[in-house]
Amino acid sequence: MSFARTPAAPSGTAFRRGAGRAVAALAISAVFGGIAVAAPAHAAPSSTTGGVCNGVVNQAAHRGTVQQGLLKAAAKQNAERIAALQAEKAALVKTADELTAKIAAEEKGLAELDVRDAQVDGDIKKTEDEHAALVTAQAEAAAAVAAAEEALAELEQQRTSLQERLAPLEADLEVGQRALDALVEQAAGATAEAAVQQEQIDAAQAELGTLEEAAEQADAALSTADREVDDAEGRLAALGTSAAEAATAVNGASAAVVEAEAELQRLEAGGAAAQDELAAQQGRITDAKDALAAAQATAQSTADALAAQQAEIAEAKDALAAAQATAQGAADALAAQQAEITEAEAALAALGATAKAAADAAAANDAKLAATGAEITALQQQLDATSTAVTATQAKLTQARNELTTLQERKTFLDREIARLVEIKGEGQTRKEREALIAQYRTEVSALTVQISDKNTLISGLQGDLTTLQKQVDTLSQQLTAKQGESAALQQQVAPLQATLTAADTAVATKQAELTTLQGQLPGLRTAVTDAGAAVTAEEAELSGLEEKLPGLQDAVAAATTAVTEQEELVAGLQAALPGLTQDVEAARQAITDQKTVLAGLQDDLAAAAGALEAAEAAVAAQEAKLQELRAELPALKAAAEDAAGAVATKQGEITALTTEMDALVAQVTALNTQITAKETEVLGLQGRVAPLLAELQRTDEAVTAAETQLKTLQAQAVTLDGQVTAAQGKLRELLGVKKQNKDAIAAQTAVVNDLATQLGTVQQQIKAIDGTIALGGCAA
Numbered sequence: 001m002s003f004a005r006t007p008a009a010p011s012g013t014a015f016r017r018g019a020g021r022a023v024a025a026l027a028i029s030a031v032f033g034g035i036a037v038a039a040p041a042h043a044a045p046s047s048t049t050g051g052v053c054n055g056v057v058n059q060a061a062h063r064g065t066v067q068q069g070l071l072k073a074a075a076k077q078n079a080e081r082i083a084a085l086q087a088e089k090a091a092l093v094k095t096a097d098e099l100t101a102k103i104a105a106e107e108k109g110l111a112e113l114d115v116r117d118a119q120v121d122g123d124i125k126k127t128e129d130e131h132a133a134l135v136t137a138q139a140e141a142a143a144a145v146a147a148a149e150e151a152l153a154e155l156e157q158q159r160t161s162l163q164e165r166l167a168p169l170e171a172d173l174e175v176g177q178r179a180l181d182a183l184v185e186q187a188a189g190a191t192a193e194a195a196v197q198q199e200q201i202d203a204a205q206a207e208l209g210t211l212e213e214a215a216e217q218a219d220a221a222l223s224t225a226d227r228e229v230d231d232a233e234g235r236l237a238a239l240g241t242s243a244a245e246a247a248t249a250v251n252g253a254s255a256a257v258v259e260a261e262a263e264l265q266r267l268e269a270g271g272a273a274a275q276d277e278l279a280a281q282q283g284r285i286t287d288a289k290d291a292l293a294a295a296q297a298t299a300q301s302t303a304d305a306l307a308a309q310q311a312e313i314a315e316a317k318d319a320l321a322a323a324q325a326t327a328q329g330a331a332d333a334l335a336a337q338q339a340e341i342t343e344a345e346a347a348l349a350a351l352g353a354t355a356k357a358a359a360d361a362a363a364a365n366d367a368k369l370a371a372t373g374a375e376i377t378a379l380q381q382q383l384d385a386t387s388t389a390v391t392a393t394q395a396k397l398t399q400a401r402n403e404l405t406t407l408q409e410r411k412t413f414l415d416r417e418i419a420r421l422v423e424i425k426g427e428g429q430t431r432k433e434r435e436a437l438i439a440q441y442r443t444e445v446s447a448l449t450v451q452i453s454d455k456n457t458l459i460s461g462l463q464g465d466l467t468t469l470q471k472q473v474d475t476l477s478q479q480l481t482a483k484q485g486e487s488a489a490l491q492q493q494v495a496p497l498q499a500t501l502t503a504a505d506t507a508v509a510t511k512q513a514e515l516t517t518l519q520g521q522l523p524g525l526r527t528a529v530t531d532a533g534a535a536v537t538a539e540e541a542e543l544s545g546l547e548e549k550l551p552g553l554q555d556a557v558a559a560a561t562t563a564v565t566e567q568e569e570l571v572a573g574l575q576a577a578l579p580g581l582t583q584d585v586e587a588a589r590q591a592i593t594d595q596k597t598v599l600a601g602l603q604d605d606l607a608a609a610a611g612a613l614e615a616a617e618a619a620v621a622a623q624e625a626k627l628q629e630l631r632a633e634l635p636a637l638k639a640a641a642e643d644a645a646g647a648v649a650t651k652q653g654e655i656t657a658l659t660t661e662m663d664a665l666v667a668q669v670t671a672l673n674t675q676i677t678a679k680e681t682e683v684l685g686l687q688g689r690v691a692p693l694l695a696e697l698q699r700t701d702e703a704v705t706a707a708e709t710q711l712k713t714l715q716a717q718a719v720t721l722d723g724q725v726t727a728a729q730g731k732l733r734e735l736l737g738v739k740k741q742n743k744d745a746i747a748a749q750t751a752v753v754n755d756l757a758t759q760l761g762t763v764q765q766q767i768k769a770i771d772g773t774i775a776l777g778g779c780a781a
Contacts, residue, residue: 053776071775071776071777073777074778075777075778076777077777078777078778081773081778082773082777082778085770085774086770088770089767089774092766092767092770093767095763096760096764096767099756100760102756103756103757103760106752106756107753109749110749113742113745113746113749114436114746115432117746118432118433118435120738120742122436122440122443123735124732124739125440126440127728127731127735128732130728131725131728131732134724137721138721138722138725141714141717141718141721142718145714145715145718148711149711151707152708155700155703155704155707158700159697159701159704162697162700163697165693166694169689169690169693170690172686173683173686176682176683176686177683180680183672183675183679184676186672187669187672187673190665190668191669193665194662194665194666197658197662200658201655201658201659201662204651204654204658211644211647211648212526212648214644214647215641215645215647215648218637218640219530219641219644219645221637221641222634223537225630225633225637226537227537229627229630229631230541230544231548232623232626232627232630233627234545234548234549236620236623236624236627238548238549239619239623241552242612242616243613243616243617243619243620246609246612246613246616247613249605249609249613250606250610252609253602253605253606253609254606256605256606257599257602257603257606260595260598260602263284263595264596264599266280268592285571285574285575288567288570288571288574291570292567292568292570292571295560295563295567296564298560298563299557299560299563299564302553302557302560303560305553305556306550306553306557309549309550312546313543313546313547316542316546317543319539320536320539320540323532323535323536323538323539324536326536327535330528330532330533331529333525333528333529334522334525334526334528334529337521338522340518341519341522344515344518345515348512348515351504351507351511354507355501355504355508357504358497358501358504359501359504361497361501362494362497362500362501365490365493365497366494366680368490369487369491370687372486373487373691375483376480376483376484376487377691377694379479380695381698382476383473383477386469386476388706389469390466390470390473393465393466394466396462397459397463397466400455400462401459403455404452404455404456407451407455408452410444410448411445411452414444414448415445418441418442418445421434498677505673508666509667512662512666513663515659516659519656519659523649523652526648573594
């Protein structure tokens with residue numbers, strides 16, 4: 001707001017210049033028109049001096065100068081008049097000095113009023129400028145408040161929109177996370193159940209090994225008992241055969257004794273008839289030969305039986321070797337199968353460890369990826385905040401530089417104005433106005449210098465802040481780039497780790513299937529081993545039976561051979577005895593004697609055969625008792641073997657059931673892992689969608705907070721500016737009141753000075769008129 005100054009009254013300088021011009025005018029009028037002015041105040045000169053004064057006046061009028069002689073003559077003639085004029089002049093000079101002193105005093109007061117008025121004008125101008133600046137700032141603050149309110153409303157609308165967009169995503173994320181937690185919990189439970197199931201399988205397999213060992217021991221005991229029973233039966237049969245043979249030998253020996261006794265009686269009774277005896281002897285020779293042929297036939301059949309038995313033994317040995325090879329092959333196959341199962345279990349454990357390591361690695365990579373994502377978000381927020389601070393600082397710096405340019409331009413303008421005003425000598429403005437304006441400008445230049453210095457300091461500070469913030473932005477950008485690279489590397493590792501985990505799970509499932517197949521083949525192999533062992537046992541039992549029969553056959557062959565030899569000797573003896581019988585009776589007696597010896601031998605043989613028969617019968621009875629005992633033990637052993645086999649089958653069934661349950665649990669864990677992977681992918685997708693919205697919402701919240709803070713600051717500034725505008729308006733009204741008072745005082749003081757100047761002019765005119773008259777030698781011009 002500006003106020004026009006009323007040019008009603010001139011300044012004190014104008015008054016002084018006006019007074020001076022008035023005095024000069026009086027002096028000029030005193031020189032050129034002093035006669036007309038001063039004439040009424042003096043009487044006409046006397047006639048005694050009229051001639052000289054007329055000459056002086058005429059010369060002064062026509063030539064501008066008066067001859068000195070004429071002047072001296074006039075002064076001499078007008079001496080009294082000149083003295084009177086000089087006395088009058090002295091009184092007028094005293095009056096003029098008094099008036100000049102009064103005028104000087106009044107002009108000094110007027111100058112003081114001018115200074116005060118100029119100061120008030122400067123204050124008014126300054127206050128008007130300040131008021132205008134405050135009004136402008138007030139309008140700008142109001143506009144800024146309105147803009148801030150509009151921006152705040154827009155930001156709040158953006159925040160509401162973001163919250164509306166974020167709410168369903170966060171709800172979906174929470175649902176997905178709960179589902180993921182449930183799946184992870186189910187997977188952990190299934191894994192724990194699988195571990196418990198594996199422990200149960202391991203325990204059952206350990207128990208199965210114990211039961212199989214017990215079953216093998218029971219089978220071995222049963223096989224041993226069977227072999228013992230078979231051996232006992234074989235021995236019993238052999239003993240029975242020996243007893244039968246002994247009984248046969250007893251019968252034969254009895255018959256031979258009876259026959260020998262009869263023969264002896266016949267020999268004793270028919271000793272007289274040599275021819276009959278010879279015929280009888282020849283008959284006996286024939287019988288002996290027949291017996292020899294029968295014995296040889298028996299020996300041959302016994303040898304054939306022995307050869308057949310040995311052939312059967314060879315075949316049994318071959319069959320035993322084949323059965324043993326089959327049993328060894330079955331045992332080797334069982335051992336290989338068990339080794340494969342052990343290897344598969346070790347491989348399964350290793351694959352399980354690999355799968356767990358892959359899962360742990362994937363989980364660790366996910367955790368690192370989440371942590372890196374959080375760090376990236378934090379760094380991005382810091383970078384955004386710092387970038388916002390950089391932008392704000394740059395805006396402040398630009399504003400400060402613009403304000404500095406405005407201040408410098410204003411200072412340059414004021415310096416030029418001051419230089420121009422200093423160069424002005426008298427034209428245009430009055431000196432006091434120029435001095436006041438120069439003082440005002442210099443005051444403003446001083447204030448501008450301080451403001452420029454402050455603004456330079458502010459710019460330096462803002463530049464320092466900007467450099468620091470820029471360094472922070474660079475550092476945060478580098479950190480963000482590094483973290484983003486780390487996140488990208490981690491994300492690149494997700495697929496290989498997941499592939500490794502899937503491959504490990506697949507390998508575990510494959511190896512578990514192989515292990516199940518191998519364990520399923522194990523019972524058949526064990527049955528094959530058991531059957532092969534039973535076949536070996538049977539072949540061994542058969543071979544043992546055959547080998548046990550072999551000594552009897554060999555003894556029978558030896559006995560038959562001995563009988564043949566004896567019969568051959570008998571035949572030879574009879575044949576040898578035959579010539580003697582034909583020769584003399586002595587030979588017959590000798591034959592009787594020999595027959596008695598044979599009878600005695602046969603009787604001894606009969607006693608020995610009877611003893612052997614008794615011993616054989618006793619051995620048969622003992623063997624039958626032992627066989628009964630072995631047969632009594634055999635059912636218990638068979639029951640124990642069957643129980644052990646049943647326990648093995650039951651335990652194998654349990655293992656098969658546990659393995660089936662284990663397979664189901666592994667399948668469940670695999671399915672849960674697949675679901676977990678899918679759910680994790682879904683959760684990661686939701687997190688990827690939620691994170692930018694959260695970051696944007698965070699930035700929007702910060703922007704809202706900053707806008708609210710800025711709005712409060714602007715509103716406070718607006719309130720402050722309102723108060724400052726009101727204060728400036730009050731100060732301006734006060735200064736205008738002071739201006740009016742100064743104007744009235746200056747007008748009154750000017751009137752006094754003008755009046756004194758008028759009086760001084762009148763006195764000076766009178767003094768100049770007197771000076772002219774005195775200069776003309778007392779002649780009035």
